[in-house]
Amino acid sequence: QVHVVESGGGLVQAGGSLKLSCVVSGTTFSINDMGWYRQAPGLSRELVAVVSSDGSSNHADSLKGRFTISRDNAKNTVVLQVNDLKPEDTAVYYCLVIISKSGSAKFQYWGQGTQVTVSS
Numbered sequence: 057q058v059h060v061v062e063s064g065g066g067l068v069q070a071g072g073s074l075k076l077s078c079v080v081s082g083t084t085f086s087i088n089d090m091g092w093y094r095q096a097p098g099l100s101r102e103l104v105a106v107v108s109s110d111g112s113s114n115h116a117d118s119l120k121g122r123f124t125i126s127r128d129n130a131k132n133t134v135v136l137q138v139n140d141l142k143p144e145d146t147a148v149y150y151c152l153v154i155i156s157k158s159g160s161a162k163f164q165y166w167g168q169g170t171q172v173t174v175s176s
Contacts, residue, residue: 058082058165062151065170073139076170078151080132088162089154090127090134094147094172101150107134141174148172 064076080087091106091114105125107113113125124137134151151167 058153058155060151060153060165060167062149062167062170065149065172067173067175068141070142070174070176072141072174073137074141074172076136076138076149076172078134078136078153078167080153080165083155086156087129087132087153088156089152091125091152092134092136092149093152094145094149095169096147099147104149105136106152138172141172143174143176146172146174 059081060078062076062078064074066074068074087109089106089108092104093101094104095101103116104119105113105115105123107125107127115123122138122140125134127134148169148171150169153165155163155165157163
């Protein structure tokens with residue numbers, strides 16, 4: 057079974073920082089992409105940042121400069137460092153993992169999410 061586990065969320069004051077971690081276990085297949093999405097109440101899930109196996113990354117334009125993604129392939133871990141948090145960053149942050157199997161098949165796995173709440 058593939059397991060995706062997030063951690064690091066919490067309640068912080070505006071301007072504070074958090075470090076969100078996502079660890080993937082239970083697979084021997086290559087992990088193509090790892091990253092983060094977020095979803096605020098009543099809104100759709102949106103991209104935060106994703107990093108591919110070659111190190112390239114995609115960020116939401118509005119979050120560049122405050123959100124930094126890094127990946128440790130040896131540990132199957134992706135970390136999202138979030139700085140200068142704002143109340144509008146309040147959301148559940150989900151880790152997404154895309155795994156390649158035989159042929160061209162790719163599978164998506166989501167973690168359960170970690171809550172980030174930013175007070176004003």
